[in-house]
Amino acid sequence: MKKLEDFGTVFTSDVLVIGGGMAGLPAAISAKERGADVLLVDKAYVGLAGQSPRGGNGMMALPKEADIEKYVAYITEYTGKYLNDQDALRNYAKNIYPTIVKLKEWGVDLTTDANGDLAFFDNPVGAWSQIGINLYATDNMRKTAEKKGVRIQNHTNMVALIKTDDRVTGAVGYDILDGSFYIFKAKTVVLACGACNFRAARMFTNSGEGNTMALNAGAQMRNGEFVFMEVAASATGETIHGCQRYVYNKNGENIWDKYVHYDAQDVSGELILGIINEYKLGNEPIYMNLDEMNDAFKVINASDEYIDGKRRVFPDKVSWMKRIVARENEVFGGLGRKIPAKFTLHGNAGFIRVDQQFRTTVPGLYAVGLDTGNGSAITGAAPQPAGQRGGPFMYCTTTGRIGGTNAAAEALDMKAIPDAAADTVEALKTRFFSYLDNKDGVDPREIITKIQDAALPIDVTIRKNETTLKEALEKILEIKEEMKNMKAKDFHDLKLCHEAETMITSCEIMIRSSLMRKESRSFHFREEYPETNNKEWLKWVIAEKKNGEIVTFTEDIPIQNYKYQPTV
Amino acid sequence: MVRVENITVDEEKCVGCKQCVRSCPVDVLRFDEKKKKAYAAYATECEWCLICEEHCPVGALHVQPKIPTPVFEYLR
Numbered sequence: 001m002k003k004l005e006d007f008g009t010v011f012t013s014d015v016l017v018i019g020g021g022m023a024g025l026p027a028a029i030s031a032k033e034r035g036a037d038v039l040l041v042d043k044a045y046v047g048l049a050g051q052s053p054r055g056g057n058g059m060m061a062l063p064k065e066a067d068i069e070k071y072v073a074y075i076t077e078y079t080g081k082y083l084n085d086q087d088a089l090r091n092y093a094k095n096i097y098p099t100i101v102k103l104k105e106w107g108v109d110l111t112t113d114a115n116g117d118l119a120f121f122d123n124p125v126g127a128w129s130q131i132g133i134n135l136y137a138t139d140n141m142r143k144t145a146e147k148k149g150v151r152i153q154n155h156t157n158m159v160a161l162i163k164t165d166d167r168v169t170g171a172v173g174y175d176i177l178d179g180s181f182y183i184f185k186a187k188t189v190v191l192a193c194g195a196c197n198f199r200a201a202r203m204f205t206n207s208g209e210g211n212t213m214a215l216n217a218g219a220q221m222r223n224g225e226f227v228f229m230e231v232a233a234s235a236t237g238e239t240i241h242g243c244q245r246y247v248y249n250k251n252g253e254n255i256w257d258k259y260v261h262y263d264a265q266d267v268s269g270e271l272i273l274g275i276i277n278e279y280k281l282g283n284e285p286i287y288m289n290l291d292e293m294n295d296a297f298k299v300i301n302a303s304d305e306y307i308d309g310k311r312r313v314f315p316d317k318v319s320w321m322k323r324i325v326a327r328e329n330e331v332f333g334g335l336g337r338k339i340p341a342k343f344t345l346h347g348n349a350g351f352i353r354v355d356q357q358f359r360t361t362v363p364g365l366y367a368v369g370l371d372t373g374n375g376s377a378i379t380g381a382a383p384q385p386a387g388q389r390g391g392p393f394m395y396c397t398t399t400g401r402i403g404g405t406n407a408a409a410e411a412l413d414m415k416a417i418p419d420a421a422a423d424t425v426e427a428l429k430t431r432f433f434s435y436l437d438n439k440d441g442v443d444p445r446e447i448i449t450k451i452q453d454a455a456l457p458i459d460v461t462i463r464k465n466e467t468t469l470k471e472a473l474e475k476i477l478e479i480k481e482e483m484k485n486m487k488a489k490d491f492h493d494l495k496l497c498h499e500a501e502t503m504i505t506s507c508e509i510m511i512r513s514s515l516m517r518k519e520s521r522s523f524h525f526r527e528e529y530p531e532t533n534n535k536e537w538l539k540w541v542i543a544e545k546k547n548g549e550i551v552t553f554t555e556d557i558p559i560q561n562y563k564y565q566p567t568v
Numbered sequence: 569m570v571r572v573e574n575i576t577v578d579e580e581k582c583v584g585c586k587q588c589v590r591s592c593p594v595d596v597l598r599f600d601e602k603k604k605k606a607y608a609a610y611a612t613e614c615e616w617c618l619i620c621e622e623h624c625p626v627g628a629l630h631v632q633p634k635i636p637t638p639v640f641e642y643l644r
Binding site for chain 1: 569571589590591592593594595598609610612613615616617618619621622623631632633635
């Protein structure tokens with residue numbers, strides 16, 4: 001009789017958290033605080049892994065006295081455009097302030113006043129506030145997690161969830177340094193892998209492991225047709241955060257004023273589609289003019305360390321920004337004040353469908369953070385928590401805290417961990433290590449470039465039509481065939497092979513969902529159906545795997561049960 | 569997807585603390601157990617976030633970016 005131990009080292013915990021960034025750490029700490037034994041796994045090093053230690057600017061926030069309902073109404077009407085799960089959005093909003101309090105307790109540096117109390121910055125627009133947060137917030141949380149007894153397993157790339165009957169009972173992965181195979185048994189599993197960015201925008205490196213592991217375990221995906229874009233400097237490929245209001249065409253017309261007709265704070269579908277329209281009108285070059293920025297927007301752009309005597313930008317961030325700017329100056333003389341601009345796919349495509357408790361549609365499996373940025377429907381038709389500067393930070397920490405707590409509660413109610421079948425684990429090990437046997441195959445880097453070529457053109461990601469989408473899908477399916485012959489010369493390359501797999505899966509969900517939605521809304525524009533159609537399309541596009549294929553269907557949004565309904 | 573020209577580790581300066589290795593989210597930097605020094609094992613995947621430089625206590629690392637970023641070819 002085969003045992004799990006025959007195929008690798010077996011780890012056991014109540015809760016397994018996959019991904020140790022801005023969502024995984026709050027999930028792990030919260031689960032531990034709830035009383036569970038917690039194991040946290042990351043392919044890099046927890047504390048500096050993930051995207052947030054390359055951000056660390058400001059965080060969207062709701063102070064204690066904030067008008068929650070005003071926020072819910074705004075996000076539903078303007079950002080989510082009625083594709084929100086309004087109940088989940090309200091529950092999320094209520095949990096924001098308690099999460100900020102927790103972050104402070106967990107050792108994260110946040111803006112405080114002279115008395116040491118949490119202090120917030122008002123926004124020029126929107127129904128929410130901002131709070132400053134330090135760059136290495138996740139490293140603060142790592143220390144807290146270790147102190148509280150969360151076990152951490154680094155440089156471990158997770159490849160698949162394992163199930164006993166219909167329930168997820170763990171996951172498998174391998175050490176990217178020495179190739180040791182690991183089997184993790186857990187009563188509940190929390191995915192916190194930070195969604196998929198297709199390695200498009202610089203420094204946004206997550207590649208869709210959560211989407212893929214959940215899909216392969218039978219979980220549903222939701223809102224896959226929406227992916228987030230950002231305005232970026234043409235020269236560096238780097239997003240210039242917070243400059244969306246100061247984008248101009250060659251005639252000096254402000255693009256935002258021309259196309260965004262509501263009181264918005266951050267990048268929206270209207271802005272990006274507006275820039276594309278300017279391309280079509282021949283109004284290039286498009287550029288950002290930093291000299292036009294007004295004082296009110298400095299709150300969210302944070303060029304000053306202090307605003308009104310309150311620390312807006314923390315020293316770790318200041319030090320890092322100085323280094324980046326110095327290097328830019330050294331290499332090409334810096335960006336200057338008038339910056340030629342394009343936009344880039346930011347991705348943050350996290351499709352995993354979750355309910356208010358952050359349970360997926362598969363028993364035993366939870367997902368939090370950007371992995372659910374689309375799938376939770378909290379922000380509706382805006383992928384990731386768009387429209388709010390620093391929104392993803394808040395989203396990750398708050399959803400991590402809720403999901404981690406619930407995963408622990410469920411695990412503590414369960415008695416024994418039923419083992420997954422050893423045969424299944426053996427088959428997974430064979431399948432995921434098979435690229436190591438290929439000596440003459442194709443380099444995964446080449447495959448990733450091909451995926452980018454197929455998935456990143458603007459007529460696939462935002463301004464789409466049936467022809468461009470079908471062509472892209474055809475390319476993707478061809479690459480999928482070619483990928484079977486990838487080669488890995490070591491375990492680092494093996495990780496790249498698996499990242500290529502998770503990227504292409506995320507890409508296929510995006511394209512198939514886009515084909516399904518025959519209307520335009522937010523970041524999804526269909527040239528044949530340019531209007532928003534509230535009569536027929538107050539629906540979610542759901543994707544799931546059936547007989548090895550990704551299939552899509554629609555589900556009516558229970559709009560009659562929600563507080564806010566569109567007037568047209 | 570190549571965004572850097574090169575990454576250099578000054579072996580004279582490197583104290584072998586592994587902080588740069590821990591700070592890399594994409595596994596570009598590795599540690600040579602024989603030499604007890606960090607090295608750029610997979611430089612082509614670097615995104616020049618420069619967090620490794622920030623974490624090096626002795627300034628032994630230097631990342632040289634490659635400009636412009638080729639990914640922009642996908643936008644048009």
